[in-house]
Amino acid sequence: DAEITQSPRHKITETGRQVTLACHQTWNHNNMFWYRQDLGHGLRLIHYSYGVQDTNKGEVSDGYSVSRSNTEDLPLTLESAASSQTSVYFCASSEMDPGIQYFGAGTRLSVL
Amino acid sequence: AQKITQTQPGMFVQEKEAVTLDCTYDTSDPSYGLFWYKQPSSGEMIFLIYQGSYDQQNATEGRYSLNFQKARKSANLVISASQLGDSAMYFCAMRVSGSARQLTFGSGTQLTVLP
Numbered sequence: 001d002a003e004i005t006q007s008p009r010h011k012i013t014e015t016g017r018q019v020t021l022a023c024h025q026t027w028n029h030n031n032m033f034w035y036r037q038d039l040g041h042g043l044r045l046i047h048y049s050y051g052v053q054d055t056n057k058g059e060v061s062d063g064y065s066v067s068r069s070n071t072e073d074l075p076l077t078l079e080s081a082a083s084s085q086t087s088v089y090f091c092a093s094s095e096m097d098p099g100i101q102y103f104g105a106g107t108r109l110s111v112l
Numbered sequence: 113a114q115k116i117t118q119t120q121p122g123m124f125v126q127e128k129e130a131v132t133l134d135c136t137y138d139t140s141d142p143s144y145g146l147f148w149y150k151q152p153s154s155g156e157m158i159f160l161i162y163q164g165s166y167d168q169q170n171a172t173e174g175r176y177s178l179n180f181q182k183a184r185k186s187a188n189l190v191i192s193a194s195q196l197g198d199s200a201m202y203f204c205a206m207r208v209s210g211s212a213r214q215l216t217f218g219s220g221t222q223l224t225v226l227p
Contacts, residue, residue, distance in 0.1 A: 031213050033214060033215075039221070040217060041219070042203065042217045042219045043203070043215075043217040044217075044222055045214050045215075048213075048214055050213070054226070058214065060167075071125075080214055088155070090157060092157075094213055096213070098144060098162055098207075099162060099207050099213045099215075100147065100159055100162055102159065103149075103156065103157035103158075103159075104155050105155065106155050106156065106157075107208045
């Protein structure tokens, strides 16, 4: 069965460190997304990609970057982790239409 | 800009009863899609149901149905015969055509099913 996996599931890091969260999907979807979920804010879009070599900024992209070198993977990098980036991060992928997004299990990141 | 509003932070329902979770949306785009997701305490996001703006009939998926009232810009989720396993956070989301294929999410409703 097709799936979308995120790793690690839990991560503790220190402020200022670079952190990379992995996302791998076997749906063969062109569209991939990264969200963060915080209490009181629901899910907010960080970055998204429509295909290989394509990346776009979302609503809360400052301090984050992504790269898309193949269809299956969209890693999310925190260049210099800040305490404000403590959150739960979700990766998702979708087909073109109607655009139902399928989510990974999430990564809980704590920046101390 | 598009916006999704869920006005019920928390809801309670008795087991085996039906419950309606409210969702209103705002967009000027005539073509859009509406989605509902479930997030149990384990944290994963589970897709439940989809409604397109041009769909003539309300979407149904098992015990889930979407009460789509276009003129009122509402897309309420109806869960029939509630089960204890339905206790979770429920999110409404919208995608407009052309825009990025991204979803805009509401703030969610925490549903608790009582035995």
